[in-house]
Amino acid sequence: xxxxxxxxxxxxxxxxxxxxxxxxxxxxxxxxxxxxxxxxxxxxxxxxxxxxxxxxxxxxxxxxxxxxxxxxxxxxxxxxxxxxxxxxxxxxxxxxxxxxxxxxxxxxxxxxxxxxxxxxxxxxxxxxxxxxxxxxxxxxxxxxxxxxxxxxxxxxxxxxxxxxxxxxxxxxxxxxxxxxxxxxxxxxxxxxxxxxxxxxxxxxxxxxxxxxxxxxxxxx
Numbered sequence: 195x196x197x198x199x200x201x202x203x204x205x206x207x208x209x210x211x212x213x214x215x216x217x218x219x220x221x222x223x224x225x226x227x228x229x230x231x232x233x234x235x236x237x238x239x240x241x242x243x244x245x246x247x248x249x250x251x252x253x254x255x256x257x258x259x260x261x262x263x264x265x266x267x268x269x270x271x272x273x274x275x276x277x278x279x280x281x282x283x284x285x286x287x288x289x290x291x292x293x294x295x296x297x298x299x300x301x302x303x304x305x306x307x308x309x310x311x312x313x314x315x316x317x318x319x320x321x322x323x324x325x326x327x328x329x330x331x332x333x334x335x336x337x338x339x340x341x342x343x344x345x346x347x348x349x350x351x352x353x354x355x356x357x358x359x360x361x362x363x364x365x366x367x368x369x370x371x372x373x374x375x376x377x378x379x380x381x382x383x384x385x386x387x388x389x390x391x392x393x394x395x396x397x398x399x400x401x402x403x404x405x406x407x408x409x410x411x412x413x414x
Contacts, residue, residue, distance in 0.1 A: 249286045249294065256298035261306065269305035277304060277313045284322045292326040300412040311411040320381045320408055327352070328374045329412065332383055336401050336409050344400040345387060348375060364397035372396050383408055 261269070278301070285297035300317065303309040321329070331351055338346045338355035347358040349365040358364070364387060366372060375396045378384045383405030387398040401409075 246286050249288065250282065252291075253282070253285050253294060253298055253301075256295055257302050257305070260299060260302035264302075264306060264308070266306065271305055271307040273301070273304045274313060277315055277318070280315065280318050284318060290326055293324075293329075296321065296326060296329055296412050303411055312407055314407075314411070316404075317408050317411050320383070321412060323381060324377065325374070327370070328377055329409075331371065331374050332378055332401070332405060332409055333413055335384065335399065336406060340400060345398045346400065347397065348399055349397055358398055364395050366395075366397045375399060378405070 261267070281297065281301055281304075285294055285301070288294040288297060300321065303311040304313045334351065335346050335348070335355045339357050340346050341358050345358055347356045347362075347364070348367045348371065350356060351367050351371045367375065375384060375386070379386050379394070379396070379399070382402060384399045385402055387395040
């Protein structure tokens with residue numbers, strides 16, 4: 195049988211135990227596909243870095259843990275290669291464990307027929323341009339109770355998002371929160387309020403339909 199690591203294990207001189215772990219992780223991730231498409235998600239997608247192997251191992255373990263928590267020992271829905279392959283590519287580049295956990299939840303949701311989440315490649319591109327802080331803020335805004343216009347007050351984020359009160363002036367959140375909100379608006383997850391002259395006001399925002407579908411796809 196051919197070497198599933200593409201010969202990279204011999205080139206790096208790694209111990210056989212490490213290669214076994216890498217191969218198992220690749221099989222776990224490839225298990226979401228029917229053969230011969232499994233070969234598309236070989237564990238070595240970047241043969242220049244063993245580090246990326248380790249991140250793929252961690253991703254496979256996290257997905258397995260999430261499914262196990264749901265009482266599943268394997269995927270119950272086949273994940274399309276057009277979604278699975280770029281997701282693994284992006285997730286294996288993440289050195290932030292919190293952010294990679296979000297990628298793992300997205301893959302677990304895609305592989306779980308009971309999650310009823312959409313598998314859109316747009317979600318992969320969106321998450322690739324977010325930080326874990328961005329996702330955290332979006333989740334809090336999505337969970338908050340909006341006013342009648344569907345708007346949420348952001349001034350007290352990241353602690354909490356609140357319902358705007360009638361007559362209250364929209365106060366701007368702190369700097370790092372505002373940057374995250376601008377990014378989330380750019381990606382189509384949020385819609386900011388607009389003041390006279392068309393100036394965007396990020397003290398009050400509302401979640402778009404795309405934003406709600408995205409947050410559902412990558413949260414538990």
